[in-house]
Amino acid sequence: MIIKKLSATIAAAAIALFSQAFIASAQYKLPEAHDNQHKELLAAQRPIAADIKLINTVKFIEDLRSDDILDNEVFSEYWESQLVNPYTGATIPDTKELDVSSYVSPLENIRVTSNFGYRPRFRRVHKGIDLGLHVGDTVRAAFDGKVRICRYERRGYGYYVVIRHDNGMETVYGHLSKFIAKPNDRVKAGDPIALGGNTGRSTGPHLHFETRYMGIAINPASIIDFENKTPFNGTFTFDRALHDKAQTTTVKKSTKRRVRSTASKSRARRKK
Numbered sequence: 001m002i003i004k005k006l007s008a009t010i011a012a013a014a015i016a017l018f019s020q021a022f023i024a025s026a027q028y029k030l031p032e033a034h035d036n037q038h039k040e041l042l043a044a045q046r047p048i049a050a051d052i053k054l055i056n057t058v059k060f061i062e063d064l065r066s067d068d069i070l071d072n073e074v075f076s077e078y079w080e081s082q083l084v085n086p087y088t089g090a091t092i093p094d095t096k097e098l099d100v101s102s103y104v105s106p107l108e109n110i111r112v113t114s115n116f117g118y119r120p121r122f123r124r125v126h127k128g129i130d131l132g133l134h135v136g137d138t139v140r141a142a143f144d145g146k147v148r149i150c151r152y153e154r155r156g157y158g159y160y161v162v163i164r165h166d167n168g169m170e171t172v173y174g175h176l177s178k179f180i181a182k183p184n185d186r187v188k189a190g191d192p193i194a195l196g197g198n199t200g201r202s203t204g205p206h207l208h209f210e211t212r213y214m215g216i217a218i219n220p221a222s223i224i225d226f227e228n229k230t231p232f233n234g235t236f237t238f239d240r241a242l243h244d245k246a247q248t249t250t251v252k253k254s255t256k257r258r259v260r261s262t263a264s265k266s267r268a269r270r271k272k
């Protein structure tokens with residue numbers, strides 16, 4: 001596809017060059033008055049031709065970006081999975097700069113009802129942020145991307161959507177009432193993807209919204225100023241050690257693999 005487009009562009013450029021050369025050489029053989037008339041006509045035409053060529057080039061690059069390059073890089077690896085975290089076994093970088101500048105609020109009206117983090121009552125980490133809504137409210141894609149999953153999970157997310165974004169992140173939208181988008185749909189930030197609801201493990205209508213990078217949940221409120229519907233910065237620095245720790249607190253506690261603090265070590269020694 002790229003080769004076809006490229007060769008078409010080269011052919012068009014070659015034709016343009018040849019015809020210009022032909023016109024230029026023909027001009028010298030014409031009488032002066034006629035020649036000047038031609039020059040004026042050509043001068044008047046040139047900007048129009050240049051404009052058309054520019055638009056074609058921009059469109060060509062846009063097509064290339066959306067169809068080929070992005071699909072190859074971000075949307076091929078770990079794509080064919082129905083897991084919310086498909087990145088098992090992947091090498092996750094220590095840090096990564098993520099472009100979050102295209103953010104659009106997933107909901108029109110923002111009301112944070114529950115924050116990201118460890119919930120002692122349930123002894124687990126809440127890997128997203130909860131945003132109150134009315135059943136049927138439009139839920140929108142937070143960034144440009146491609147829909148990976150539209151599924152139902154009775155005990156958890158209810159009806160949920162996972163979108164992978166051009167910046168390599170994934171967002172999860174849970175407890176929905178109806179899908180608008182379907183898997184493999186290309187979406188722009190702000191495109192409607194579903195209607196909000198109260199499905200799955202939910203105690204009231206809300207959107208459970210997660211932001212992840214390579215499967216690791218990031219506190220959405222560290223990227224996005226929800227009330228003001230804008231990212232804090234155009235880029236967000238993913239820090240694997242920091243974000244990994246934030247989402248596995250409970251697992252480490254329950255399996256007793258957590259590195260003991262100096263205080264608890266000395267306490268343990270005293271008991272012996």
Ligand SMILES: [Zn+2]
Binds near residue numbers: 114128208209
């Ligand atoms: Zn939630």
